[in-house]
Every structure is written in structure tokens, then in C-alpha cells.
Amino acid sequence: MIYVFNTKKSGTRQMDGSVSLPAQLDQIGEFKALFEHLSSILPLQMRNQFSADKNRFKQYSLQAAGLNLDYSKNRINQTTIKLLCELARARDLPVAIQAMFNGEHINQSEDRPALHTALRNFSGESILVDGKDVMPEVQNTLNRMKEFCWSIRSQQWRGFSNKPFTDVVSIGIGGSYLGPKLASQSLKPYWSKQINCHYLANIDGSDLTEVLQGLNPETTLFIVQSKSFNTQETLKNASACRDWFLLNGGMEQDLARHFSAVTASVAKAKEFGISEQNIFPMWDWVGGRYSLWSAIGLPLMLTIGYEHFREMLQGAYEMDCHFKTVPLEENMPVLMGLLGIWYVSFFNAQSHAILPYDHYLQGLPAHIQQLDMESNGKSVDTYGRTLNYQAGPIIWGGVGSNGQHAYHQLLHQGTQFAPCDFILPLTSHNPVDHFHALLVSNCLSQSQALMQGKNLQQATLELEEQGKSPQEINILAPQKVIPGNRPSNTLYFDKSTPQTIGALIALYEHKVFVQGQIWGINSFDQWGVELGKQLGDKVHSVLLAEEDNVMNGFDSSTQGLIAAFKSMKHKL
Numbered sequence: 001m002i003y004v005f006n007t008k009k010s011g012t013r014q015m016d017g018s019v020s021l022p023a024q025l026d027q028i029g030e031f032k033a034l035f036e037h038l039s040s041i042l043p044l045q046m047r048n049q050f051s052a053d054k055n056r057f058k059q060y061s062l063q064a065a066g067l068n069l070d071y072s073k074n075r076i077n078q079t080t081i082k083l084l085c086e087l088a089r090a091r092d093l094p095v096a097i098q099a100m101f102n103g104e105h106i107n108q109s110e111d112r113p114a115l116h117t118a119l120r121n122f123s124g125e126s127i128l129v130d131g132k133d134v135m136p137e138v139q140n141t142l143n144r145m146k147e148f149c150w151s152i153r154s155q156q157w158r159g160f161s162n163k164p165f166t167d168v169v170s171i172g173i174g175g176s177y178l179g180p181k182l183a184s185q186s187l188k189p190y191w192s193k194q195i196n197c198h199y200l201a202n203i204d205g206s207d208l209t210e211v212l213q214g215l216n217p218e219t220t221l222f223i224v225q226s227k228s229f230n231t232q233e234t235l236k237n238a239s240a241c242r243d244w245f246l247l248n249g250g251m252e253q254d255l256a257r258h259f260s261a262v263t264a265s266v267a268k269a270k271e272f273g274i275s276e277q278n279i280f281p282m283w284d285w286v287g288g289r290y291s292l293w294s295a296i297g298l299p300l301m302l303t304i305g306y307e308h309f310r311e312m313l314q315g316a317y318e319m320d321c322h323f324k325t326v327p328l329e330e331n332m333p334v335l336m337g338l339l340g341i342w343y344v345s346f347f348n349a350q351s352h353a354i355l356p357y358d359h360y361l362q363g364l365p366a367h368i369q370q371l372d373m374e375s376n377g378k379s380v381d382t383y384g385r386t387l388n389y390q391a392g393p394i395i396w397g398g399v400g401s402n403g404q405h406a407y408h409q410l411l412h413q414g415t416q417f418a419p420c421d422f423i424l425p426l427t428s429h430n431p432v433d434h435f436h437a438l439l440v441s442n443c444l445s446q447s448q449a450l451m452q453g454k455n456l457q458q459a460t461l462e463l464e465e466q467g468k469s470p471q472e473i474n475i476l477a478p479q480k481v482i483p484g485n486r487p488s489n490t491l492y493f494d495k496s497t498p499q500t501i502g503a504l505i506a507l508y509e510h511k512v513f514v515q516g517q518i519w520g521i522n523s524f525d526q527w528g529v530e531l532g533k534q535l536g537d538k539v540h541s542v543l544l545a546e547e548d549n550v551m552n553g554f555d556s557s558t559q560g561l562i563a564a565f566k567s568m569k570h571k572l
Helices: 029-041 046-052 078-090 093-101 116-120 135-153 175-186 205-212 232-247 252-258 266-272 295-304 306-325 332-346 364-376 400-405 408-413 435-452 456-465 470-480 498-519 527-544 556-571
Strands: 061-064 067-070 167-171 196-200 220-225 259-263 279-281 351-356 394-397 420-425 488-493
Touching (some): 029 078, 029 332, 061 306, 061 332, 067 498, 078 093, 078 332, 078 498, 093 306, 093 498, 116 135, 116 306, 116 498, 135 279, 135 295, 135 306, 167 232, 167 295, 175 196, 175 364, 175 498, 196 205, 205 232, 220 252, 220 295, 232 252, 232 527, 252 259, 259 295, 279 295, 295 306, 306 498, 332 351, 332 498, 351 364, 351 400, 364 394, 400 408, 400 435, 408 435, 420 435, 435 488, 456 470, 488 498, 527 556
Parallel strands (some): 167 196, 167 220, 351 394, 420 488
Antiparallel strands (some): 061 067, 067 488
């Protein structure tokens, strides 16, 4: 069954029971109107728009949930915004937003809600899923997390030798790893001095070795995070950690004291050796990459404490309220989503760069990469039709001024352009000398340079002042031209606090949803990931098999690579 929350989007049912499907995005008038408008935007230079309009910054800036967005350095005018919002309404975005918050089955392919917003619902109102209010269970889980963390942080709950815990190892992958790790890194100034948090995800013996090296089994707590408790990478790492624990002084009866789990499969977690009182729930209506706000955030709560974790939820809730209630034209996630569509579907931009100017936000590009690309990396719409337009850009980026000495060259002069999000706290947790002013100046100058560029006349004048000959200038001047007119947003806020980090992550969650709705993509499934898992299981079984006649059904490349692995294995 495909749940349809919108009859307009679902098409019209005919007398014979067949359904007349709605037009695809590129066939509707609002999309075509934007293409017509594009021809008037292409000749415009942003530097000239700034010169002509001294209020451009004020006109294209807004605030929400403690975050400020400057989107003035975009190839837009008021008509662009008007037409983009008309496109959003034509694709029933306001209806879809309400449907998500109401707990309707907007994850159509899996016939379930996408209700991560319920995990940070401070309204006091009920949220129904198939007629059942989920808020009591959400609140009960949050209370259990609070009690669990208090017992660990207050040293009431200790390891098998009665020593207090000093280290927590979070074992997960994908959304069970990237979200909590990002938040944990972002909020390191709020960490407890008594507990260190380690994240284990990669199915690589080197990662496992590096994490466990130096840890004491007497003072280490493991949290296994897997909705199904069947994720290959997570279970392999969890089993290795259990073996390490048992080989280094721990006993079977001690597992309950040192292992906990976040899962929907209580029986499997208990079979692993985890006590039921240490198992926290996951729900079908929360996808992995949207699960930070659930018990998946347990390692984060252990490191920053319940109150700071609650502040992060509060920040996300404030962004939810903004997204749910503010008109499209003034709605931060909506405008960011629409600008992304503008560049991907109309300018054919292939990628989007996330550029945080904050050491603690170094994990943000990786988290948004998974959030965006796993959600909207699709080539068919929710009716199974091939997309006739570009969607789902490649997300990449890195931290601060480091990137300026790496890939910013491409941003300024490459043959392909990538819209950028600059992310900037205005104050630092570690105010050393004038470091932060220098960091801020780097951030602001990069967005300015992308917009402004350098023309041939300016490049020529520079070279003349350096005393270069006319022949040298003819060769060098074109190489020093920077086209400019390359778009960027700047997201800035007072400081990286639990509240602002919560709002920031929620902002990107909603941006992804906006784009999925308009592109006609289900942002809450990931069938491409599932195929890799299925094939991985088959390859793994062959790699471990002793006989060599089990490779039938694989292509010659895969057979050759398997043979290479098995040959090397025999040599060792």
C-alpha cells in the first residue's frame, strides 16, 4: 500500500479504478516559468546587484531559532523568490509539512510516518500515529535516558570491579553514528571531565584496534546501536568488543553491567547478553539519519549531561516551530531548500559545499552528506517514474581555513561551480589572542571573493604594478581572472551551544525534506543502501568459504577480486 497524504499529488482515480498520475515536476507551469525567468538572471552579476541595492543584505537575511541566514549572495531577485515559492505551493509543500508533523505516513514506500520531530516536541500536545499518542512513550524513554545517565555520571552505577566508568564506546554506523558523533564533537566544550566518548563504526580492524587501545574493560561502557540488531558492521564490532571484554577480565555475568543497546529488537539484544533494563527503544517512524534526538543520542547525553541534551532538543524544537508556522517566503529551511533546487535543477550544479568555520563543527559535512545524499540521492519519483531533471547534489566540504588551501581553488576558478554554505559562530569557546577574528575574516572574505571575483582589468593592473612585461601579462592575466558570481549562504550565530547545534541540524533535516517534496522524491527510504547490504552478505560468505567453486553467479570482475583476496589469505 502507498499512503497518499495529498489527493492533489496522488492524481485522479478513474471509473475503472486506474489512477491518472500527476504531471512530473518539469511539466508543470511553475517549473517552466522559472526556466523562462532564468534567462533574465543569467546575465546579472551579483556584484552589480549589490552596487545597485545598498539594502540587499537586509532584504535577503532572516533569523530563526538563534540562527541567522544571509542569502544575499545568491543569483536571485525578488521575482526568483516569488516563483520558487509558487513552485513550492504547486508541489503542495505546506500540506506536506503539516502531514509530517501530524504523523501521517509520508514515508510512502514503507508505509509509515517520518516523525523525528516528535522526539523534540515541547508543545505538550499529543501526536498520533495510527490513532495512538506516541508522546508518553517518547517522554518515558527520555526519562529512562536521564536516569541511566545520572547513574553513570554520579558513579552510582559502576563497572564489575566497582570502579566508575571513564569511557563510553558507541557502536553503530550511518545515522546511528554520524549524528551523535557530530553533536558530540560540536559540543565538546560541554563534555564531562570524567567521561570520554569514542565512536566505532567502520568495519575495519584498524578502527577497532585504535578505539580499544588504551581502554580499561573495568571502566568502559559499550552502547550497541542498531534498529534491527542485525546490521552486519555494528554486530561485528559489538561482538569483537564483547570478546575483548571477556578476554580482559570481564565475565559473562558482567556483560549486563558494561553493555547497553538502542534497538527495536529487544530479543536479539538480550540474546547478545544485554540486560533488558539497559535496552532503549527505537521506533519504525524514526529513520536512522534522523535519530539523533532519540536514545541514539544516549552517548551524547552521557558526555554533555541531560540538561545540555535537553537544550539541544529545545533548539531543534524552535526550528520545528519556525518551519511549521512561518510563511514560505520567510521560512529558513524552505528558502535554503528552494535555493538548492534553483541551482541543481536550473543551473545544473552537481554539488554543494558545506564549509563550517569552527573546529568543533568538523563533523558537520559528513553528517549532512549522509542526511542529504541518502535521503534525496534518487533517480525516480514516488510513482516509480524516472526523473527528467537534476536532483540530489553531491554534498562535500570541510572545516574552516584548511579548505582554503585545498579545494577552494575549484570553488573560485573551476569549470563547475558549487553553491556553498558558510557556517560561522561569531564567538569562540577558546578565545586565544586574535585567532577568532582571523578565522572570521577568512570566512567573510571567501564568500565575498566568490561573489565579487576579479576581472581581467584588475588582474592586468596587479601585474603591471608588479613590473611584469606586456608579454608576461598577456599570459598571466587570464590565469588570475576569477569569474565571481558564484553563490553562497552564510549561516551565523552567537556561539556553538547545545541550542544552536540542535537548531542547525534540524534546519538541514527540514531543508532535505523540502527538496524531496518538490522533486517528488521520498526522502525517508534508502533502497540503494539495502542492495549493497544484500550483495555484501553474499560476497562475505564466499570470502570465508574454503572451496573455490562457489563463485558462480558473480561477474568476472568480482570473481577476480575475490580470488585475489583468497590467494593473499592463503599466503598469510
